[in-house]
Amino acid sequence: MESFTHSMAEVQPRKSMSFKRLLWKRIWQHKVFYLFMLPGIIWFFIFSYVPLYGIQVAFRNFTFTGGFSGSPWAGLKYFRQFFDYYQATELVRNTIVISLSKLLIGFPMPIILAILLNEVRRVKFKKVVQTLSYLPYFVSWVVVVTLMQRLLTPYGGPLNDLLASLGMERIQFLYNTTWFYPMILGSDVWKNIGWNSIIYMAAIAGIDQQLYEAAKIDGANRFRQMWHVTLPGIRNIAVILFILSVGGLMSAGYEQLLLLNGPATARIGSVLDVHVITSGISGGRLSYAAAVGLFQSIIGLVMILVVNRIAKKYSDVSLF
Structure with missing residues (x-):
């Protein structure tokens, strides 16, 4: 029983090591894609995660x-x-x-x-x-709001002028x-x-x-x-x-x-x-x-x- 437990304890680190190697191997294979992701990750880290320190305010x-x-x-x-x-x-x-x-x-x-x-x-x-x-x-x-004010104003706005020309009330x-x-x-x-x-x-x-x-x-x-x-x-x-x-x-x-x-x-x-x-x-x-x-x-x-x-x-x- 002790030998079985000892062998299982050795298998677990081997599995974790093989998984890490496989992970880094895949990252290296797709390094170009990860480089494209890097600016976005840096942006989120600086502007989304670092400011979390200020939550205590x-x-x-x-x-x-x-x-x-x-x-x-x-x-x-x-x-x-x-x-x-x-x-x-x-x-x-x-x-x-x-x-x-x-x-x-x-x-x-x-x-x-x-x-x-x-x-x-x-x-x-x-x-x-x-x-x-x-x-x-x-x-x-x-x-945008300035344009809306110019177009929609009841005092000389094009839309309200059109409504007035059709005999409708200004809005x-x-x-x-x-x-x-x-x-x-x-x-x-x-x-x-x-x-x-x-x-x-x-x-x-x-x-x-x-x-x-x-x-x-x-x-x-x-x-x-x-x-x-x-x-x-x-x-x-x-x-x-x-x-x-x-x-x-x-x-x-x-x-x-x-x-x-x-x-x-x-x-x-x-x-x-x-x-x-x-x-x-x-x-x-x-x-x-x-x-x-x-x-x-x-x-x-x-x-x-x-x-x-x-x-x-x-x-x-x-x-x-």
Whole structure:
């Protein structure tokens, strides 16, 4: 019995050593791909993992003289302050409503655009549409909101002038509770649809063309090919991106809401992102802002874990 135990103890290190050698051998074989990954890994390490050290600010009475570790400990003081804040429920509700609306409406739009562009056979027209749909992504929200103000203003705006020429009443599109959500969702989709469709177009380009040929032989028309070949071909990518998108459910977008929200729409347009920035930078309450930001991150992490588990159970596709 002792000899058997001794032999098993020798086998375990041998297995671990062979696994390590095999792992390093595979890494060396694919070293070019790992070199491509290196800048992304460095970026995430510097801007996503190193700043985690500053999380402790949410649990301290932060002062510039004391720094991160020298400031006095406050525990859950600032979390309680936020939950006792009279607008806390309103901020959370507005953030979830806007983020969920963007997710439900904005998430399928890039998929639809990618599929439609894939069906276009005229290359020049396809490139023009792609370019026009990508460009808004590179325009800042300041410029986008300025354009919206110029186009939609009831005092000389082209759209309202057109309505007036048709005998219709002029409409106050911006800073109006009736049109607030349509303006938020419409501008967000317009700005991001082209850029977000790139990864779906890449996934469609990777689908085996023999599947389309087989579908044609079976008598499938263009719609049937799209439904039975294209959509299943990008399903895994769509599920993964959906899981990642759910993680931003507590983040409605800082710049857009800061610029498009006003006193008239504050009741439905005040969100956590703007509250964190104004509290931390304008109000100088860094510990309080860090606590609210950490609350957002924790909810986002929980949502990713829950949705990832559901996706893994029902579709066999998950992040981990």
